[in-house]
Amino acid sequence: MKTITFIGNGNMALSIAKGLKNSYKIEVVGRNLEKLEKFEKELGVDIEKALMDDFSVEDKTVIFCVKPANVEEVATRINGKARVIYSVLAGTSLQKLRQNLHPHALIRAMPNLAASVGMSMTTLTGDEEFKTEAQELLGAIGTTLWLGSEKELDIATGLAGSGPAYLALIAESLADGAVKQGMKRADAMVVMRGLFAGFGELIQDIHPALLKDGVMSPGGTTAAGYGALEDGNVRAACISAVERAYKRATEL
Numbered sequence: 001m002k003t004i005t006f007i008g009n010g011n012m013a014l015s016i017a018k019g020l021k022n023s024y025k026i027e028v029v030g031r032n033l034e035k036l037e038k039f040e041k042e043l044g045v046d047i048e049k050a051l052m053d054d055f056s057v058e059d060k061t062v063i064f065c066v067k068p069a070n071v072e073e074v075a076t077r078i079n080g081k082a083r084v085i086y087s088v089l090a091g092t093s094l095q096k097l098r099q100n101l102h103p104h105a106l107i108r109a110m111p112n113l114a115a116s117v118g119m120s121m122t123t124l125t126g127d128e129e130f131k132t133e134a135q136e137l138l139g140a141i142g143t144t145l146w147l148g149s150e151k152e153l154d155i156a157t158g159l160a161g162s163g164p165a166y167l168a169l170i171a172e173s174l175a176d177g178a179v180k181q182g183m184k185r186a187d188a189m190v191v192m193r194g195l196f197a198g199f200g201e202l203i204q205d206i207h208p209a210l211l212k213d214g215v216m217s218p219g220g221t222t223a224a225g226y227g228a229l230e231d232g233n234v235r236a237a238c239i240s241a242v243e244r245a246y247k248r249a250t251e252l
């Protein structure tokens with residue numbers, strides 16, 4: 001069984017490891033043995049555990065899962081030349097990663113929180129010779145899309161990387177709306193979750209504008225509610241959300 005080495009033992013490392021644990025041996029490198037043990041327990045399979053200081057990544061296949069601000073510090077603690085590094089760090093350029101970690105090959109991957117349920121939308125870019133391996137590896141946690149530039153990956157970060165948080169805002173506020181009109185909170189949550197489950201399927205095959213046309217009857221409830229969303233500039237706010245997130249990615 002091939003070994004995949006995670007540097008970082010946070011949420012994203014655990015989510016990705018869950019998708020890979022049946023096909024690969026998992027090694028995790030962190031700063032704290034207790035946290036590594038907790039990671040192993042949550043993953044539910046035996047892993048190799050190692051502390052970061054003086055850890056050699058020589059010839060290893062690494063998934064890099066620390067925060068963007070940690071790159072320089074981690075680079076001073078580990079050594080060796082990795083076979084390939086897959087970095088999930090938002091907004092952290094191939095150039096910066098290469099300068100600090102100098103692996104043989106480098107890929108940027110942008111998963112999202114749905115990795116924890118095997119349904120991440122993950123975008124990829126970097127060394128073309130590892131495109132197939134990248135698609136196979138990150139394919140274990142959901143859908144992948146190879147992009148031709150880092151700019152597009154940073155835009156995709158503002159769309160699908162951050163997207164679960166945007167949709168969570170919509171989900172919570174729609175449920176609040178139902179509670180405001182008198183529905184019990186618990187019932188509103190069940191109805192909201194059912195809405196998202198069905199919508200998640202429908203949107204795979206139907207263009208959003210046609211989906212909306214299919215729901216909206218002349219003079220009906222949807223037209224009334226939809227008008228309120230337009231009054232609230234929800235469309236413009238969504239466009240601005242992706243713009244600001246993309247800009248932030250270029251600053252990290």
Ligand SMILES: NC(=O)C1=CN([C@@H]2O[C@H](COP(=O)(O)OP(=O)(O)OC[C@H]3O[C@@H](n4cnc5c(N)ncnc54)[C@H](OP(=O)(O)O)[C@@H]3O)[C@@H](O)[C@H]2O)C=CC1
Nearest residue numbers: 008009010011012031065066067068070088089090111113
């Ligand atoms: N969360 C998400 O939805 C997504 C996150 N990402 C990216 O994934 C990366 C990890 O995020 P996530 O897993 O959510 O974050 P977590 O906070 O859960 O994990 C961060 C990891 O970085 C380690 N770390 C923190 N500071 C240092 C340091 N100074 N030196 C070495 N290691 C350090 C932490 O170690 P310790 O446990 O010891 O503190 C931990 O293992 C980020 O770069 C983010 O941009 C990408 C897509 C989606």
Ligand SMILES: O=C(O)[C@@H]1CCC=N1
Nearest residue numbers: 090112157161162163
């Ligand atoms: O907010 C962040 O920086 C990370 C990147 C994508 C999702 N969360």
